[in-house]
Amino acid sequence: MVDRNRRRWALVHELAITESIVAAVAEKLPGTPVRRVRVEVGRLSGVVPDALLFCFELATAGTSLAGAQLDIISSPGRGSCRSCGAEFDTDDLLTLCPCGSADVAVLGGRELRIREVELV
Ligand SMILES: [Zn+2]
Numbered sequence: 001m002v003d004r005n006r007r008r009w010a011l012v013h014e015l016a017i018t019e020s021i022v023a024a025v026a027e028k029l030p031g032t033p034v035r036r037v038r039v040e041v042g043r044l045s046g047v048v049p050d051a052l053l054f055c056f057e058l059a060t061a062g063t064s065l066a067g068a069q070l071d072i073i074s075s076p077g078r079g080s081c082r083s084c085g086a087e088f089d090t091d092d093l094l095t096l097c098p099c100g101s102a103d104v105a106v107l108g109g110r111e112l113r114i115r116e117v118e119l120v
Contacts, residue, residue: 014051017112018059025117026063034068038116043091044077044109077109 025037041047049072056070077090081097081104088098090109096102 011051011055014048015055015059017047018052018055021114022056022059022063022065024114025065029064029117029119031064033120034065034117035120036069036071036116036118037065037114038071038073038118040073040075040111040113040115042075042077042109042111044093044106045112047112049074073115075109075111078107079104080107081105 021037021039025034039052041049041052052072053070056068060066060068077092077095078087079090079095079097080087081099081101083101083103084097084099086097086099087107090104093106094102095104097104
């Protein structure tokens with residue numbers, strides 16, 4: 001029960017994000033048919049790429065983006081340790097530096113942006 005509610009909440013979250021991506025493109029290119037939208041999603045952004053793909057068709061129905069394809073570029077998370085200065089890739093917000101410190105600054109991986117729109 002808890003699991004099912006969590007999954008539904010996750011989809012509501014991704015549907016809202018997908019709708020704002022679609023709205024941003026439709027606003028910039030009113031009435032222009034779109035073939036493909038490429039979006040960069042950081043692995044620390046909390047956005048589930050599969051859920052975005054799942055929601056895209058629904059969110060584009062009846063808009064100038066109907067039938068367009070969604071490409072997702074997944075960008076890695078990157079952390080920097082404030083204790084030892086090391087930089088490393090991470091896919092987890094609660095990450096530890098290899099030195100054992102939890103005092104880690106996130107340098108990248110929170111991105112969520114439209115990189116490219118390909119027109120028909
Ligand atoms: Zn460290």
